[in-house]
Amino acid sequence: MxxxxxxxxxxxxxxxxxxxxxxxxxxxxxxxxxxxxxxxxxxxxxxxxxxxxxxxxxxxxxxxxxxxxxxxxxxxxxxxxxxxxxxxxxxxxxxxxxxxxxxxxxxxxxxxxxxxxxxxxxxxxxxxxxxxxxxxxxxxxxxxxxxxxxxxxxxxxxxxxxxxxxxxxxxxxxxxxxxxxxxxxxxxxxxxxxxxxxxxxxxxxxxxxxxxxxxxxxxxxxxxxxxxxxxxxxxxxxxxxDISSIDYLALQQDSSVDTVVGDSIYIMNLQLNQRTDEYPGLRAKDGSDLPENPLTDPLVREALGKAIDRDTMVEIVLEGLGKPANQLMPEGFFGSNPDIPWPEYDPKGAKALLAEAGFPDGFQMDLYCTGDRLPGDAAICQGLGQMFSAIGIDTNVNALSKTVYFPAQARGEYSVMMNGWGTLTGEAGYTLGSLVHSSDKEKGLGAYNRTGYSNPDLDAKIEAAMSEMDEDKRRDMFQEAMADTVASRVLIPIVQLQSVWGAKAxxxxxxxxxxxxxxxxxxxxxx
Structure with missing residues (x-):
């Protein structure tokens, strides 16, 4: 290998x-x-x-x-x-x-x-x-x-x-x-x-x-x-x-097949609906309608972040084929921020936050993801469902074909989503301008903002960074915008994937x- x-x-x-x-x-x-x-x-x-x-x-x-x-x-x-x-x-x-x-x-x-x-x-x-x-x-x-x-x-x-x-x-x-x-x-x-x-x-x-x-x-x-x-x-x-993590382990004993592992640019992240008018798939603990979207409460979003055990996700769910993620780009990409703290796994603290937010018994939610796009996407999604259920949020996991998932996501049919995102251009403007900036068709920004999140101050920082010709200044500006994005917990990084290929011996x-x-x-x- x-x-x-x-x-x-x-x-x-x-x-x-x-x-x-x-x-x-x-x-x-x-x-x-x-x-x-x-x-x-x-x-x-x-x-x-x-x-x-x-x-x-x-x-x-x-x-x-x-x-x-x-x-x-x-x-x-x-x-x-x-x-x-x-x-x-x-x-x-x-x-x-x-x-x-x-x-x-x-x-x-x-x-x-x-x-x-x-x-x-x-x-x-x-x-x-x-x-x-x-x-x-x-x-x-x-x-x-x-x-x-x-x-x-x-x-x-x-x-x-x-x-x-x-x-x-x-x-x-x-x-x-x-x-x-x-x-x-x-x-x-x-x-x-x-x-x-x-x-x-x-x-x-x-x-x-x-x-x-x-x-x-x-x-x-x-x-x-x-x-x-x-x-x-x-x-x-x-x-x-895209050899699966389970198959990869088995192939280590198979002399007819060689395998190769490589880090990828894809960061699996949780995306949380911030719209106040429509929030499908969110229900009270007894299944009744909620009077408002709980995901707009920063305490609820922080609780969801604390419920994620990233080390277990990598070591058990992905069989070691990944690494924990603390931001939306891999380390070393232009605009990634080395000072962003690593998220803490704290299920007790998560429950306390839910109680403080008015949900001592939790609530129900539907979680959507692809099951056929990236290595381990369905398994990670199932793992998230179990972790959220453990803090009292009963989670119904739906791993769908990408041909079904992405059009429905674009139509706003999901409130809790898990996506894999790759910074294909190698720099933060692509990621922040696409995922986090308010949707603005005239400017071509927010093209993949599926949460409805809108923060004028953060928008201004992203736009200023994207227009800054001085490279050092641009990097610093992107790092600040990345830190603000992570702190909002509207998009919660989970793991960076690794990919496996198999070939004839x-x-x-x-x-x-x-x-x-x-x-x-x-x-x-x-x-």
Whole structure:
């Protein structure tokens, strides 16, 4: 087993014993795309699939540090203008040239075609796109945007000609899912896709980075942990993602399978409804209606935080595959605050707080989460339910498919939610501006604020930090905003996940990306 920590990862490489693998690679993945339109969803599983066919303007390496992608360089011209130079000689899969027209088209279509887990967050600061010449674009922003290149690590570039007729909510799915518009510049070309099934790809021999290692790649979506493991052990697949903690322990004694563990960027967090008009799933102890939302009381939120035994969650529920979390980003990310205290597990204190808040016997609540998105999500959710019940809050746990959970969450149907959140851009503006800032469609902020929380003072701090061009000042401002967020206990960090991959025996070295993405073009066969 290889175990890698954040911050010191080497080049992603998968070395396997048999050269037969050099032609075909079959990967069992827990989650797949919701559509083949790369702009439809911001979920990691969706973007992971898209990266096989589409390139991003800026590339995030294995440590989420930004590097040139389809843009070779970028620089601020003034406080509200960034100039991006584009890579020369890049071809789309249909042989057409990649130009600035494709960048402008790709940016402008995102707010139109995006779905419930919105990708508009990546272009929220763009006011206008100016084409200077075929290989130069200037991005004009709504105020200073010092981290705009970080946002563009999820700016997928589609062909402005192939996608021209498939860039409305009504036409997007038909054009991309059929392959008509699925024309990118990425390492693999679209062959076929069955929703919830197989995504079949073939190598793009004219890829600008050079041909990928595998001629054919099949990504098999298999949400069930046991099914993925069975497919790996029976030889149906070469690599399986998201091995469960229980299966990981068993595989340590299995010589036919090698495993790799890596820290991930995903922080599981509890999200608590702050709306006073609607608070579904919250009931008095006897099941009757509550006169007001108990989650708006800071004492109740503090009690919920004290009820969580994070060490037990890691050691028992996750079998050691994780670490306790005290904020919404991993340690060392830009804007994470090293001075935030570690939360205290204190069930007696939690009960006392509930009594002080007027709930000496507790109350009833429904807790919702995904059961098929991230490793251990359902198990963590069940663990939370038991811990909350232990302090008198009778908790009904509902672990749902992500295709059900996220649209319902966006509609405000849940009051108590557990989400996994990854800071995909590596900096706090993405997380705080998306999760904590008041929902503001005009500013493109609060896109994933599902709690209804609104704090004008905190909003002002987040916006000021996002506009600060001085890096040291910006870091300090984000750290202060992160501390305020944690202190509010509207979003309660629980654990940072780790990910496990399993491969046929013969794996010599495999260093995963910290975002957990499994990209076929960075998986190398042995000589």
């Amino acid at each position: 290889a175990y890698m920590k954040l911050g010191g990862l080497s080049t992603l490489a998968l070395l396997v014993a048999s050269s037969v693998w050099a032609q075909d690679l079959t990967v069992a993945v827990r989650g797949g795309p919701e559509s083949l339109d790369p702009d439809y969803s911001a979920l990691g599983s969706h973007a992971e699939a898209a990266k096989h066919m589409f390139d991003t303007l800026v590339w995030a390496n294995k440590d989420l540090q930004i590097e040139p992608g389809l843009a070779t360089s970028w620089e601020p011209i003034d406080d509200t203008t960034w100039e991006f130079k584009l890579r020369e000689g890049v071809k789309f899969h249909d042989g057409s040239d990649f130009t600035a027209e494709d960048v402008k088209f790709s940016i402008e279509r995102i707010p139109v075609v995006t779905g419930p887990t919105s990708t508009a967050v990546y272009v929220r600061r763009v006011a206008d796109v100016e084409i200077v010449d075929p290989l130069t674009v200037r991005i004009h922003t709504e105020g200073p945007a010092p981290t705009l290149p970080n946002d563009f690590v999820r700016l997928f570039i589609v062909s402005h000609t192939a996608a021209a007729d498939y860039s409305t909510p009504e036409t997007s799915a038909e054009g991309f899912n059929s392959g008509k518009a699925t024309v990118g510049t990425g390492p693999y070309k679209f062959v076929s896709w069955e929703p919830k099934g197989d995504l079949v790809l073939e190598r793009n021999d004219d890829y600008w980075r050079g041909p990928a290692p595998w001629e054919h790649v099949t990504r098999k979506e298999m949400p069930n942990d046991s099914s993925r493991l069975a497919a790996l052990k029976s030889g149906q697949v070469d690599l399986a993602t 013969g794996l010599l070295d495999y260093t995963p990306r910290v975002d957990g993405e499994t990209l076929a073009d960075f998986i190398q066969p042995a000589d």
